[in-house]
Amino acid sequence: MNQPRSLKNLQQALSMELTAMHQYQLHAGVLDDWGMTLLSSQMREEMQEELGHSEQYMERMLFLKGQPELSFAKTPVRATTLAEMFKSDLADEQEAIEFYTKASMQAYEDGDIGSRALFERIAMDEEHHMSWLELQLDLLERMGEPAYISKHMPAPNQQPQA
Secondary structure (H helix, E strand, O other): OHHHHHHHHHHHHHHHHHHHHHHHHHHHHHHHHOOOOHHHHHHHHHHHHHHHHHHHHHHHHHOOOOOOOOOOOOOOOOOHHHHHHHHHHHHHHHHHHHHHHHHHHHHHHHOOOHHHHHHHHHHHHHHHHHHHHHHHHHHHHHHHHHHHHHHHHOOOOOOOOO
């Protein structure tokens, strides 16, 4: 199967997911360092989901006889505040949704229904991530940072989650 446009889009998606995976990994480490181990656990779950997405894109590329390149779309960046962390992740999720939607339409135009379905399915997952991030920003604003932080720290008698 020769699907050059799909292969190009799948490679871009793979790089975006690898970046997202490592960005969430960095965030989890930072949150652990800040004492917010409950929130860092959520970031690790996001990291695992992005890893799964990268595997799906790589598998599709291999099915189409492509040559996956494991590279970042951009370098992960350490956030210095919670708001900065959530806003940067939200921007990345919005960018991914936009790109995957466009890639899905292009795959449809090229008769590549497998890639189309994959892009659509992962775009829907990213919409869930986007919704969660929007909620966190809203809660951060409504609760204030001190109350938000206290909600994501373990109680003194709880074991920290790693």
